[in-house]
Amino acid sequence: MDYFQTWRKVIFLILLAIGNICYITIFFLPSLPGPILSEHHFQNVSCATLPRCNMKYHASAIASCNGMKDTMCHWICENTNFSTQLSFYADQNKAIISPDTTCLLNINEILLCQGNLTNNYNCNVICDNFKDDQCLYRSATFWSFIVLMCIGEISIYVFISISDIFCFIILGQDKRLKYGKQRLWGAMGYGIVVCLSGYMIDFFSHDKVYKNYIPSMLLMIIFTCIDFICCIKLELPFQSQSTSILKNVFTLLKSKVIVIFLCFSGFFGVLNSIMRNFLLWYVEDLSVATGYTNRIKLIEGLIIAAQAFSGEVIFFFLSGKILKKFGYGYTFTFCFICYAVRLGLISLAPTLWWILFIEFFMQGPSYALSFTAVISYGNVITPTGASGTVQGLVQGVNEGLGFSVGSLIGGILFKKFGGIMTLRIISVFAAFSALIYFVFHIFYFKQFKHKTETRNNIKWRELDDAQKHCNIADI
Structure with a gap:
């Protein structure tokens, strides 16, 4: 200047x-594909109804960054507390925990959910942020x-x-x-x-x-x-x-x-x-x-x-x-x-x-x-x-x-x-x-x-x- x-x-x-x-x-x-975790708290969620993830499809979806996202969620139920890894499907805007939008990543976690169906049916859930840094930077x-x-x-x-x-x-x-x-x-x-x-x-x-x-x-x-x-x-x-x-x-x-x-x-x-x-x-x-x-x-x-x-x-x-x-x-x-x-x-x-x-x-x-x-x-x-x-x-x-x-x-x-x-x-x-x-x-x-x-x-x-x-x- x-x-x-x-x-x-x-x-x-x-x-x-x-x-x-x-x-x-x-x-x-x-915008980036996949759901947004606008609220980390979910109420009255059933862990036992969630299906197991198709691991072959899951690995392919994560590698291709199609919007499928994983996170750790912490369950607070009537008689027990535990944590599970959930994967949210890409075809949703807002993250929702349901059998149609979410699946469990670990077979041991499925057994944990099904082990006590009554106590785990109405739980409050707190989820961490999505682990999608790799897709974000790409x-x-x-x-x-x-x-x-x-x-x-x-x-x-x-x-x-x-x-x-x-x-x-x-x-x-x-x-x-x-x-x-x-x-x-x-x-x-x-x-x-x-x-x-x-x-x-x-x-x-x-x-x-x-x-x-x-x-x-x-x-x-x-x-x-x-x-x-x-x-x-x-x-x-x-x-x-x-x-x-x-x-x-x-x-x-x-x-x-x-x-x-x-x-x-x-x-x-x-x-x-x-x-x-x-x-x-x-x-x-x-x-x-x-x-x-x-x-x-x-x-x-x-x-x-x-x-x-x-x-x-x-x-x-x-x-x-x-x-x-x-x-x-x-x-x-x-x-x-x-x-x-x-x-x-x-x-x-x-x-x-x-x-x-x-x-x-x-x-x-x-x-x-x-x-x-x-x-x-x-x-x-x-x-x-x-x-x-x-x-x-x-x-x-x-x-x-x-x-x-x-x-x-x-x-x-x-x-x-x-x-x-x-x-x-x-x-x-x-x-x-x-x-x-x-x-x-x-x-x-x-x-x-x-x-x-x-x-x-x-x-x-x-x-x-x-x-x-x-x-x-x-x-």
Whole structure:
């Protein structure tokens, strides 16, 4: 963007188009064959009436990935409890345990079921998730989804990074701490549309196995068109261009303070990825356990709306004053502490309404304030004419590297330990990050001497004092 200033609006619009086209295309991917285990609990089921699987046909069906799926089910009967492996036939949308849709995989389990017909006739059953990872990773739908998501996410996050750069250009050096007041409008729009789309999805998916996402796709198309019109009308002031952008940035990276800042920016990305990728996953798991599956999309929309309208709007609005009052160092530490408290409380929440309450208060001081602090400090350290490069580096570490590492670690932890333990582990990580950053701030950053390279006009500032050396108007 720093090299192609005459093409910056065209690049901006192309990224917006590519990202949204990829997201819309995902709606048209075919679903995977086989039943969905939408509810893990079954009541009044007879084990004795289930037939034995044809093992030759079963092996062929599993190998060909025709939709037949296996899982372990745990039976709770009047006088006995036991576990059996069941196979669900492919010709059904919702998994049902019956002689026509399910069979027993082990001959010993058939004898166990038939051994006590009276006691086993009316049992409650809890089934584990399907063991179909092999077929999932071999499907064209999965890899098409991965490719479209990668291209879409890359395009949108670069688009967001450039939009932040444009925002700082329009605000100018004197009003850079008013960035949060601009960003809060994005939070408000996000909250309104998510809540609306969640309600519409549940409304049009009533009693259906597969959720109907067409309403959210239509909303996406409408608001993308509006966004295009606004971007075309956007007037950007001229920005001075440096002749040695990369040299200035490499010189900037020689500062230990800047490197440490980038590392902790990546830590914020890890925490944000856990909340963005796994919070709603955890919410859906909790909804199964608490009986809220019929209203799950509406509740998810309410949670995200609570995040946007309460915490994000307030803290985006107040972020400039908070940064000016307490400085970047103490603000970063406070945000890490808020992430630790937030994750710990969510892991203890007994119902979805508790999570809604927690997100109402904790999204702002954890995500909104940390995001504004990272972006604003990235603007403070930017050499003249290199705003796009430095902001790209900062957001690449935060939203790119940190987000990717957090997604990978979160996925591994969720699979190995489950949602509750994962949230508690990440909560400890956030608390540890707060402690380490506070130690750096007290014993290193405050002792750090300013360094100035007059040839490149690059200046390094302490985290707390960075804005004090700039001409900043009161907010």
